[in-house]
Each structure stands twice: as structure tokens, then as C-alpha cells.
Amino acid sequence: MPARPLTGAPVVSQLHDKIRSLLASLPSGTARPTLALLIPGDPSALAYARTIRKQFRSLELEVREFTLEDCLDIPSFVTLIKQLESDHSVTGILALQPLPSAIDRHTLSHTMPPTKDVDGVSFEQQGRLAVGRPHIAPSTPLGGLILLRHYGVDIAGKHAVVIGRSPVVGRPLALLLLAADATVTICHSRTTNLAALTRQADLVFAAVGHPGLVTPDMVKPGAVVVDFGVTVVEGRVVGDVHPAVADVAAALTPVPGGTGPVTTAVLACNLLRLAGLWTGDDV
Amino acid sequence: MPARPLTGAPVVSQLHDKIRSLLASLPSGTARPTLALLIPGDPSALAYARTIRKQFRSLELEVREFTLEDCLDIPSFVTLIKQLESDHSVTGILALQPLPSAIDRHTLSHTMPPTKDVDGVSFEQQGRLAVGRPHIAPSTPLGGLILLRHYGVDIAGKHAVVIGRSPVVGRPLALLLLAADATVTICHSRTTNLAALTRQADLVFAAVGHPGLVTPDMVKPGAVVVDFGVTVVEGRVVGDVHPAVADVAAALTPVPGGTGPVTTAVLACNLLRLAGLWTGDDV
Numbered sequence: 001m002p003a004r005p006l007t008g009a010p011v012v013s014q015l016h017d018k019i020r021s022l023l024a025s026l027p028s029g030t031a032r033p034t035l036a037l038l039i040p041g042d043p044s045a046l047a048y049a050r051t052i053r054k055q056f057r058s059l060e061l062e063v064r065e066f067t068l069e070d071c072l073d074i075p076s077f078v079t080l081i082k083q084l085e086s087d088h089s090v091t092g093i094l095a096l097q098p099l100p101s102a103i104d105r106h107t108l109s110h111t112m113p114p115t116k117d118v119d120g121v122s123f124e125q126q127g128r129l130a131v132g133r134p135h136i137a138p139s140t141p142l143g144g145l146i147l148l149r150h151y152g153v154d155i156a157g158k159h160a161v162v163i164g165r166s167p168v169v170g171r172p173l174a175l176l177l178l179a180a181d182a183t184v185t186i187c188h189s190r191t192t193n194l195a196a197l198t199r200q201a202d203l204v205f206a207a208v209g210h211p212g213l214v215t216p217d218m219v220k221p222g223a224v225v226v227d228f229g230v231t232v233v234e235g236r237v238v239g240d241v242h243p244a245v246a247d248v249a250a251a252l253t254p255v256p257g258g259t260g261p262v263t264t265a266v267l268a269c270n271l272l273r274l275a276g277l278w279t280g281d282d283v
Numbered sequence: 284m285p286a287r288p289l290t291g292a293p294v295v296s297q298l299h300d301k302i303r304s305l306l307a308s309l310p311s312g313t314a315r316p317t318l319a320l321l322i323p324g325d326p327s328a329l330a331y332a333r334t335i336r337k338q339f340r341s342l343e344l345e346v347r348e349f350t351l352e353d354c355l356d357i358p359s360f361v362t363l364i365k366q367l368e369s370d371h372s373v374t375g376i377l378a379l380q381p382l383p384s385a386i387d388r389h390t391l392s393h394t395m396p397p398t399k400d401v402d403g404v405s406f407e408q409q410g411r412l413a414v415g416r417p418h419i420a421p422s423t424p425l426g427g428l429i430l431l432r433h434y435g436v437d438i439a440g441k442h443a444v445v446i447g448r449s450p451v452v453g454r455p456l457a458l459l460l461l462a463a464d465a466t467v468t469i470c471h472s473r474t475t476n477l478a479a480l481t482r483q484a485d486l487v488f489a490a491v492g493h494p495g496l497v498t499p500d501m502v503k504p505g506a507v508v509v510d511f512g513v514t515v516v517e518g519r520v521v522g523d524v525h526p527a528v529a530d531v532a533a534a535l536t537p538v539p540g541g542t543g544p545v546t547t548a549v550l551a552c553n554l555l556r557l558a559g560l561w562t563g564d565d566v
Contacts, residue, residue: 123410131450167414
């Protein structure tokens with residue numbers, strides 16, 4: 001029996017319903033939560049900016065856009081962030097990747113104010129994650145957990161194997177899974193026995209950007225497989241998981257249409273959390 | 284053949300030699316690096332304070348002591364930390380555990396200035412660890428890695444299993460091991476197949492405070508076992524690893540005399556790093 005497809009659309013729909021209902025409860029005349037969106041010139045950033053703009057506007061969330069020129073230097077970037085920090089009409093700030101070359105990740109993490117850090121890149125938000133008390137977590141890995149919860153997949157007590165240790169997906173994902181009481185193994189390019197480890201996993205998470213990396217022989221029958229891979233091959237977006245894994249796994253997120261759309265919806269949830277509208281631990 | 288005992292004393296001795304040589308290179312009349320040591324009334328904190336005082340003074344590092352009363356509230360704690368932050372004669376600040384009951388870990392992480400955070404408890408230092416770029420790491424887990432490096436134990440590419448996920452040892456240890464290119468599995472109270480996981484490990488790290496938790500059948504012959512356990516049983520300090528593990532493991536840190544003494548020496552190294560005297564990645 002082929003794996004159950006864990007599609008993102010119903011998850012997005014449920015998150016959007018909750019966002020609309022929270023916004024509807026605001027007194028009339030209240031300012032809408034507002035995202036400051038910092039957009040570098042890279043085509044992938046421009047494409048993601050279009051997705052965010054469209055989805056946020058459909059939710060009646062405000063998006064204010066700023067172009068990051070390739071030649072942007074650190075002082076100008078810091079000045080912009082400080083202006084947005086002190087601007088009371090701005091709820092959250094998102095700087096899309098890849099940033100202009102002068103702006104390294106350390107500068108971003110150091111400069112981003114934790115109280116407006118909609119994607120959990122600041123040292124404070126990362127530090128909360130590191131000690132097991134996440135507040136605003138990065139939207140991509142958090143979306144993966146929300147997707148699993150939506151489909152009733154248990155995480156506590158399960159053995160989760162994460163392939164990839166990027167600061168954007170793999171590392172925060174491992175910390176979120178740990179906070180959700182999974183036993184977590186983190187694998188990466190230096191791992192020598194990847195297949196032996198993934199074959200033990202109840203939950204496999206792939207986040208490396210290596211098409212077809214996870215093959216059927218690497219997956220335990222009945223495991224749940226979550227694919228964060230996004231690679232464009234001959235004009236098509238493909239994930240890290242080989243399609244034949246569907247013959248072995250109990251459930252599998254498709255690419256495209258799995259974790260990807262949930263990421264943008266979780267960004268909107270995070271914005272509402274920064275605005276104090278979304279409380280509790282359900283996202 | 285019984286396991287090689289990985290004792291802390293030679294590691295401490297080597298670290299102290301380096302500290303003395305760095306201090307000797309300071310121009311005469313230069314102020315010594317100074318630790319502000321915040322001491323709650325708990326007996327274990329008082330005992331650790333004595334160890335730090337003795338070891339730091341033998342290295343001619345300054346220790347300035349502050350008593351934390353049981354009734355200390357958050358505003359008074361924040362005021363004290365801010366005073367120490369702006370005091371140019373203070374190089375680093377260490378607040379010993381357990382803190383007075385009103386001071387939760389979140390307050391500590393939020394208040395501690397990263398530039399004077401000698402034990403890596405601030406959100407910024409934890410966040411650097413979370414994204415794989417540690418700067419000042421918590422002294423206990425960092426000491427474990429330094430001890431292994433001292434004895435020539437490879438970490439990169441090895442499978443490390445960490446038992447325990449406290450924010451003081453287990454979690455930062457897992458992140459340090461990941462930054463050192465190990466494949467890392469983090470186990471804890473919700474793990475269902477602990478022995479099956481530890482038996483696969485090249486390196487086993489125990490940090491739960493459960494005497495005798497790690498038994499010989501849980502260890503792969505030839506594995507290296509590092510014990511962070513500190514439990515007082517009938518007046519003796521015992522670790523998390525059963526003594527019979529010495530018949531199976533290739534190497535084992537003794538308790539007492541293994542990771543414990545290295546922790547205090549690493550605190551001194553961290554103080555020199557905050558003072559800008561210790562550079563590079565060797566600690």
C-alpha cells in the first residue's frame with residue numbers, strides 16, 4: 001500500500017482559519033499585524049517574497065517591503081533593522097535569504113531584535129531553542145512538526161533521524177523534536193553509516209537539498225518521512241526523498257506541496273504570536 | 284584488558300600551564316582577569332565556590348565574591364548583573380547553581396551579558412551554539428570534549444550517544460559534538476530503546492545523575508565512555524556509569540577525578556577568552 005501523502009494544503013487551510021478568526025476578534029480600527037519584508041535581489045528570494053506577499057494579503061496582514069541592494073554594507077543593514085525595531089507599526093521583521101554578501105549570518109542573528117524576530121534567527125530565539133524552551137522557532141522546521149501533529153503522528157518517545165544540520169532547518173528541527181520528547185539523531189555529510197541509522201527511525205527528516213538521497217532501502221517499513229528538500233531539476237522542484245520511498249513508508253510529505261506551503265503559513269502564525277494574538281503551545 | 288582511565292588531572296595541568304604562560308606574557312601592572320562569582324547558600328554551590336576560589340587564586344586570577352540570599356528577587360538580581368556588566372574591572376560573571384528560587388533560568392539567560400558570560404548561559408552564547416558557531420560554551424560539556432582531545436580520541440565522523448538533555452550538560456554537549464562533526468544521538472527519560480542506541484555508539488556520554496545507569500551490556504566493546512554524573516551516595520561521589528563498564532570500554536573517565544576537575548579549569552580558560560587572551564579554537 002503506498003504511503004499516505006501528508007500534503008500541506010489542509011494544514012495551511014486550518015492555520016489560515018485560525019489566523020482569520022484571531023484577526024476577526026480584533027476591535028475595529030486596530031492596526032493589522034505588519035511584516036517588514038527585506039528582499040535581496042536573488043531570484044529565489046524574489047519568488048519567496050511573491051508567495052509571502054500573496055498569502056499575507058489574502059489574510060489581510062500588512063507587508064511592507066524593503067529592497068536589499070547587493071552592495072549593502074553592515075552599518076546600513078544595522079541602521080535599517082534599528083529603524084524597524086523602533087517603528088511601532090512594525091510587528092515582525094523577515095530578512096530573506098540569501099542576504100547580500102557583506103551581511104553574514106552572525107550579523108543577522110546579532111542584529112535582529114528578538115521581539116520582532118518572526119523567523120527565529122536571533123541569538124535569543126536560537127538560544128531559547130537550545131535550552132529547550134522555544135518561543136519563536138524558525139518557520140520551516142516548526143512547520144514540519146505542525147504538519148505531523150495535524151495528521152496525528154506521535155512524536156514523543158519516537159526515534160527521529162534528521163539528515164542535515166543547517167542552521168535554518170536541520171539544527172533547529174533537531175532541537176524542536178527534542179523539546180517534543182523525541183529521541184533525536186542528527187546526521188550530516190560526515191556521518192559514516194547513514195542508512196543504518198535511518199533504517200532504525202520511526203520518523204525520518206531530510207533537509208539537505210540532495211535529490212533522491214533517501215532511498216527505499218534506507219527507510220523502515222511503516223516509518224513516517226518528512227521531506228524539506230527543495231532542488232530545481234530541469235525546471236521541476238524535487239525533494240531529498242526518492243519517490244519509491246512511498247512503497248515502504250507509512251506516510252510521506254510530497255514535494256512540492258508538503259512542507260513548503262506550511263512554512264509560509266507558520267510565518268504568519270509567528271507574526272500573530274509576536275503581536276500577542278496567538279498564545280499557547282499549539283504552534 | 285580494563286579500560287584506559289581518562290583522568291582529568293593531566294588535562295587540568297596542561298590547561299593551567301597554558302593559562303600561566305598567557306598571564307606571564309601580560310605587561311607588568313596589567314590588571315588580572317577577574318571573575319565575579321555569585322554564590323547562593325546551597326551547600327553544593329558553596330563547595331564549588333571553594334574549588335573555584337582555590338584553583339583561580341593558584342593561577343593568580345582574581346575572584347570577587349557576592350552572596351545571593353535565598354530571598355533575592357529578580358529586580359535585585361538584574362541590578363547586580365548590570366552593575367557587574369558596567370564594571371570595567373570585571374572580566375566574567377558566574378552565577379552558581381542552584382540559584383535562589385525567584386531567579387529562573389530564563390531570567391539568568393536573558394540578563395547575563397554575553398561579553399561577560401564565562402559559562403555560556405546567555406541566550407546569545409546558547410544561540411551561537413545552536414547555529415553551530417560556539418564562542419563561549421558551557422564549561423562542563425566543553426571540558427568533556429577537551430578531555431577527549433587531550434587523549435587523542437577522534438570525534439569527527441564518530442557516532443556519539445548523549446544520555447541526558449539538561450540545558451547545562453546534555454543539550455550543549457550534543458551541540459558541541461555536532462560542531463565537532465560527530466553524528467549525535469540525544470537520549471533522555473522518554474527514550475524507549477536506550478541500550479540499543481548506546482550499544483551502537485563509538486562515544487557514550489552520560490549526564491543524568493543516575494548512579495550505575497550505564498551498564499556493561501549497554502556499551503560496545505572498544506567504545507569510549509565519558510561520565511558527567513555527580514551523585515553523592517553514602518558520602519562518596521559516584522557517576523552514571525557502572526564500574527564494570529571498564530571491562531568492556533576502551534577508555535573511561537573516572538568519577539571522581541575525570542570530567543569534574545576539567546570543568547573548573549575550562550572556566551578559567553573561558554575567563555581568559557573573555558579577556559581576549561585566549562584565542563583560537565583549541566578550547
